[in-house]
Amino acid sequence: xxxxxxxxxxxxxxxxxxxxxxxAHRPKFLLPLIGGRSLLQLTAQRVEPFSPPDRIYTVxxxxxxxxxxxxxxxxxxQNLLVEPGMRGTGTAITLAALLIARRDPEAIMGSFAAxxxxxxxxxxxxALASAIESANEGYLxxxxxxxxxxETGYGYIERSDxxxxxxxxxxxxxxxxxxxxxxxxxxxxxxxxxxxxMFVWRIDVFLSEFERAQPELFAALQRIADxxxxxxxxxxxxxxxxxxxxxxxxxxxMEHVDRFVVVPVEMGWxxxxxxxxxxxxxxxxxxxxxxxxxxxxxxANRCVVWSEQDRPVALVGVENLAIIDLADAxxxxxxxxxxxxxxxxxxxxxxxxxLT
Amino acid sequence: xxxxxxxxxxxxxxxxxxxxxxxAHRPKFLLPLIGGRSLLQLTAQRVEPFSPPDRIYTVxxxxxxxxxxxxxxxxxxQNLLVEPGMRGTGTAITLAALLIARRDPEAIMGSFAAxxxxxxxxxxxxALASAIESANEGYLxxxxxxxxxxETGYGYIERSDxxxxxxxxxxxxxxxxxxxxxxxxxxxxxxxxxxxxMFVWRIDVFLSEFERAQPELFAALQRIADxxxxxxxxxxxxxxxxxxxxxxxxxxxMEHVDRFVVVPVEMGWxxxxxxxxxxxxxxxxxxxxxxxxxxxxxxANRCVVWSEQDRPVALVGVENLAIIDLADAxxxxxxxxxxxxxxxxxxxxxxxxxLT
Numbered sequence: 001x002x003x004x005x006x007x008x009x010x011x012x013x014x015x016x017x018x019x020x021x022x023x024a025h026r027p028k029f030l031l032p033l034i035g036g037r038s039l040l041q042l043t044a045q046r047v048e049p050f051s052p053p054d055r056i057y058t059v060x061x062x063x064x065x066x067x068x069x070x071x072x073x074x075x076x077x078q079n080l081l082v083e084p085g086m087r088g089t090g091t092a093i094t095l096a097a098l099l100i101a102r103r104d105p106e107a108i109m110g111s112f113a114a115x116x117x118x119x120x121x122x123x124x125x126x127a128l129a130s131a132i133e134s135a136n137e138g139y140l141x142x143x144x145x146x147x148x149x150x151e152t153g154y155g156y157i158e159r160s161d162x163x164x165x166x167x168x169x170x171x172x173x174x175x176x177x178x179x180x181x182x183x184x185x186x187x188x189x190x191x192x193x194x195x196x197x198m199f200v201w202r203i204d205v206f207l208s209e210f211e212r213a214q215p216e217l218f219a220a221l222q223r224i225a226d227x228x229x230x231x232x233x234x235x236x237x238x239x240x241x242x243x244x245x246x247x248x249x250x251x252x253x254m255e256h257v258d259r260f261v262v263v264p265v266e267m268g269w270x271x272x273x274x275x276x277x278x279x280x281x282x283x284x285x286x287x288x289x290x291x292x293x294x295x296x297x298x299x300a301n302r303c304v305v306w307s308e309q310d311r312p313v314a315l316v317g318v319e320n321l322a323i324i325d326l327a328d329a330x331x332x333x334x335x336x337x338x339x340x341x342x343x344x345x346x347x348x349x350x351x352x353x354x355l356t
Numbered sequence: 357x358x359x360x361x362x363x364x365x366x367x368x369x370x371x372x373x374x375x376x377x378x379x380a381h382r383p384k385f386l387l388p389l390i391g392g393r394s395l396l397q398l399t400a401q402r403v404e405p406f407s408p409p410d411r412i413y414t415v416x417x418x419x420x421x422x423x424x425x426x427x428x429x430x431x432x433x434q435n436l437l438v439e440p441g442m443r444g445t446g447t448a449i450t451l452a453a454l455l456i457a458r459r460d461p462e463a464i465m466g467s468f469a470a471x472x473x474x475x476x477x478x479x480x481x482x483a484l485a486s487a488i489e490s491a492n493e494g495y496l497x498x499x500x501x502x503x504x505x506x507e508t509g510y511g512y513i514e515r516s517d518x519x520x521x522x523x524x525x526x527x528x529x530x531x532x533x534x535x536x537x538x539x540x541x542x543x544x545x546x547x548x549x550x551x552x553x554m555f556v557w558r559i560d561v562f563l564s565e566f567e568r569a570q571p572e573l574f575a576a577l578q579r580i581a582d583x584x585x586x587x588x589x590x591x592x593x594x595x596x597x598x599x600x601x602x603x604x605x606x607x608x609x610m611e612h613v614d615r616f617v618v619v620p621v622e623m624g625w626x627x628x629x630x631x632x633x634x635x636x637x638x639x640x641x642x643x644x645x646x647x648x649x650x651x652x653x654x655x656a657n658r659c660v661v662w663s664e665q666d667r668p669v670a671l672v673g674v675e676n677l678a679i680i681d682l683a684d685a686x687x688x689x690x691x692x693x694x695x696x697x698x699x700x701x702x703x704x705x706x707x708x709x710x711l712t
Contacts, residue, residue, distance in 0.1 A: 020670070298699045312708065313686045314376070314700045317693020321674070325686055330669045330679075332688060337673025343654045344670045352668065 003106045003202070005132055007051040008096040009043055010089045011060040011068060011114035016345040016356075017274035017338065020329040021306060024356055028272070029114035030067050039272075040114045041071050046121055047110065050128060057100065058114070059083055059092040084238040089113075089197065090247035091221065094210055098225035101203045108135045110200040111249070119268020127167075127265035131200035134168045140209060140253075140260040141168070141200045144193025145269045150183035153273065155195040155250070157262050164261045171262040174250050193264050196271070199249060206253075213256035220244060274338035275322035275331075279304050293325070304335070329355055359462045359558070361488055363407040364452040365399055366445045367416040367424060367470035372701040372712070373630035373694065376685040377662060380712055384628070385470035386423050395628075396470045397427050402477050403466065406484060413456065414470070415439055415448040440594040445469075445553065446603035447577065450566055454581035457559045464491045466556040467605070475624020483523075483621035487556035490524045495617040496565060496610075497524070497556045500549025502622045506539035509629065511551040511606070513618050520617045527618040530606050549620050552627070555605060562609075569612035576600060630694035631678035631687075635660050649681065660691070685711055 011029050022028040029040040037045075044056055053074035059081045060068055069080055081099070083092055093111050100107050110128065118124050127143050134141040144157045155177055159169040174195060178186060186192035211218040224240050227233035254260065270277055279290045279302070289300055293307025300315035307313050307325040315323075322338065324331040333341055348356045367385050378384040385396040393401075400412055409430035415437045416424055424436055437455070439448055449467050456463050466484065474480045483499050490497040500513045511533055515525040530551055534542060542548035567574040580596055583589035610616065626633055635646045635658070645656055649663025656671035663669050663681040671679075678694065680687040689697055704712045 296700055296703060298696050298703075299693060307686075309686070311684045311686065312711065313688070314697075316687070316689035316696050316700055318677070318688055318690050321677075321688065323686075323688055328667050330663075330665070330667065330681055330686070331672070332669070332674055332677065332679055333672035334674050337655060340654050340672050341670075344652055344672055347652060347654075355668065 003108050003136065004055065004104055005047075005050040006055045006057065006100050006104070006107050006109040006203075007044070007047045008093055008100075008109055008111045009040065009056065009058045009114045010092045010111065011040060011058050011064065012083070012086050012089070012092065013115070017341050018272070018278065019341055019345045019348075020324055020326050020331050020355065025063065027064060027115075030064065030071065034117070038071055039117060040068065042118075043112055043114055043116070044072055044075075046118060046124055047112065047128070049125060050110075050132065054079070057081060057096050059096055061086065084241040086246075087241065087244045088246040088248045088252070090214075090249045090252035091217070091244055093199070093249060094207075094218070094221050095225060097203050097206055097210075098221060099228060101207060102225070105204060107203045108132055108200065109203050109206070110198070112198055113196075113271070115272070116196065117268075117270045117272055119270075120266070123265055123267035127263050127267065128200065130165065130167045130263045131198075131261075134165055134261045134263065135200045135202055135205075137164065138202060138205055139164055139168075140205065140257060142171075142254075142260060142262050143196065143198040143200070144171075144262040144264050145196050146264050146266045147187055147192065147194055148266075150180060150187045151194065152177060152180055152183050154271075156186055156192045157195050159191050159193060159262050159264065161191070168261050168263045170259050172259050174254055193262060194269070195250070196269055197249065209257060210253055213253050214247065217244065217247060217252070274341065275304060275324075275333055276335040276338040278306075278322060279335075302335070359464050359492065360411065360460055361403075361406040362456050362460070362463050362465040362559075363400070363403045363412045364449055364456075364465055364467045365396065365412065365414045365470045366448045366467065367396060367414050367420065368439070368442050368445070368448065369471070373697050374628070374634070375697055375701045375704075376680055376682050376687050376711065381419065383420060383471075386420065386427065390473070394427055395473060396424065398474075399468055399470055399472070400428055400431075402474060402480055403468065403484070405481060406466070406488065410435070413437060413452050415452055417442065440597040442602075443597065443600045444602040444604045444608070446570075446605045446608035447573070447600055449555070449605060450563075450574070450577050451581060453559050453562055453566075454577060455584060457563060458581070461560060463559045464488055464556065465559050465562070466554070468554055469552075469627070471628070472552065473624075473626045473628055475626075476622070479621055479623035483619050483623065484556065486521065486523045486619045487554075487617075490521055490617045490619065491556045491558055491561075493520065494558060494561055495520055495524075496561065496613060497617045497619065498527075498610075499552065499554040499556070500527075500618040500620050501552050501625045502620050503543055503548065503550055504622075506536060506543045507550065508533060508536055508539050510627075512542055512548045513551050515547050515549060515618050515620065517547070524617050524619045526615050528615050530610055549618060550625070551606070552625055553605065565613060566609055569609050570603065573600065573603060573608070630697060631660060631680070631689055632691040632694040634662075634678060635691075658691070 057079045062082050131141045156175040159171045162170045284290050288302040291305045294312040295305045297315045299317045302320045304322040309325050320335045322333050413435045418438050487497045512531040515527045518526045640646050644658040647661045650668040651661045653671045655673045658676045660678040665681050676691045678689050
């Protein structure tokens with residue numbers, strides 16, 4: 001029998017590159033994108049066979065707590081952790097691990113971002129089962145995505161050919177986002193996997209490795225965890241938290257360990273970072289268009305339309321556009337320039353903060 | 357002293373290529389496009405020094421009569437001619453000429469489309485004065501536009517070097533829309549002018565030439581003109597009109613005459629046929645964008661935005677698009693494919709006639 005499995009879902013970040021659909025008060029992970037369900041809800045649903053609701057934790061800002069509480073009504077309130085400021089996923093996950101360890105020192109935990117899409121839930125669950133097996137053996141484990149294109153927007157994990165277990169390989173390094181030529185080599189090589197920031201480990205193993213890699217940060221987080229349940233300590237927690245450095249798991253921990261294990265998987269994964277990637281959410285038609293709402297197209301290709309207005313959208317002779325048609329804003333963006341939507345949001349933050 | 361000058365404004369055609377701004381019930385010439393005034397109103401205003409309101413006639417379908425009557429309140433009601441069906445500008449203009457001839461057999465008339473834009477009114481009026489002088493001498497006269505680009509979307513007039521009067525040249529032929537290589541030759545040649553369907557002539561000269569070129573049609577139109585003021589003849593008029601062939605001035609008359617006179621002019625003319633040409637209406641900014649409504653742009657070039665919605669339109673990394681944002685429809689079109697908007701309108705005529 002395995003130890004009990006706990007899930008931590010870091011739910012930070014507004015996803016401003018999906019403006020105007022995502023807003024500061026309506027971040028990407030809360031949007032009802034797929035069959036009326038949010039990516040957060042789907043993330044919790046995917047781990048259900050492993051973590052019943054009382055073993056699922058979220059870590060978010062206070063601004064989103066109420067929405068999270070309503071979207072995941074089955075989670076106990078004390079599992080909805082609030083970070084007083086965003087200090088990176090490494091900090092958020094370690095706090096959650098410290099709190100879970102107090103409840104169950106034998107626990108295995110997995111951490112999965114709130115705003116990723118996974119098309120093939122069965123494949124995810126098979127990979128997670130393998131990762132839990134690997135974690136049970138004491139390995140720091142990650143789930144890596146088999147690339148299907150030379151993507152330059154993601155970091156990679158280089159695996160070895162040595163297996164820790166069937167379907168689970170030893171790995172020694174994370175690789176930064178490559179240029180296109182390097183990404184093409186990675187794809188041809190076959191041992192490079194996309195880093196989707198999915199981590200599975202025994203909490204005791206993780207905490208001792210993290211303490212070794214980041215002794216000061218670890219000590220500070222331990223103090224915060226000690227105070228956590230004490231209402232009189234709220235201001236101390238906030239002050240201590242805001243003094244913490246921003247730390248990711250990749251840089252704060254994984255770069256400091258000699259080896260870890262990666263479970264490769266193909267499962268229709270996407271981080272839907274911007275309007276370029278958004279079409280991976282909705283099924284495309286024969287012209288590679290993804291339409292939500294009433295759309296009439298004449299020679300339109302590779303276009304995304306998301307319309308919440310009660311009127312038709314007509315496209316004529318256009319390619320590779322994303323058109324987001326909401327009651328209070330209309331965005332038309334070339335999907336190859338999708339990352340520049342951030343510039344619009346920056347302008348609006350100064351001039352029309354009500355729209356951001 | 358010249359004879360009295362009468363203006364005829366054929367106001368047919370919905371301009372479906374400017375959908376969704378233009379509709380069957382709201383054709384291009386009625387839209388308040390420039391400073392809140394319609395192209396029809398501006399057309400009437402331009403001829404004011406030559407034709408007082410009681411000498412201006414319109415020819416339109418019944419569907420637009422009420423709007424025309426309200427937009428041009430100073431025109432006598434009997435000057436607002438209604439054609440029972442569209443049978444081409446040749447038919448419409450000849451009917452108007454026959455009716456004007458009954459009132460003033462000595463008249464000179466000019467015919468100007470209701471939906472063209474002219475930037476330089478003074479230049480137009482100078483050209484019209486020359487054309488009236490030429491018409492007074494008995495010449496069939498047209499005003500031709502000096503081309504500033506090798507346009508393939510317009511027909512041309514080839515002038516000779518022989519002058520009938522200062523600034524007025526004899527010409528012998530109209531030329532169909534050319535291909536690009538031919539249009540470039542026309543531009544280099546210097547004797548080719550755009551045909552803007554602006555005709556100026558003595559009505560007696562015109563009617564005798566038209567009778568010679570189209571004897572049967574002329575006889576039929578004369579019968580209709582005889583019946584025109586007789587209310588008991590309305591059904592006869594309608595039946596006779598609907599039996600008429602479609603005839604333009606170019607094909608019905610100008611191709612059958614040996615020579616005519618053309619007055620060349622530069623006057624910022626555009627027929628604003630579709631969303632490609634629409635930017636000639638509104639002044640462009642430094643990035644060649646023409647925006648009406650609240651627009652936030654990040655790397656947008658040569659885009660037209662016409663927004664009637666109370667919300668911002670954000671453009672990111674897009675080029676040469678027209679975006680028409682109305683309460684009941686949104687159009688996004690590549691301006692180079694603007695002529696295909698007609699295909700959308702055809703689809704809508706079957707599926708959503710309320711939107712056409």
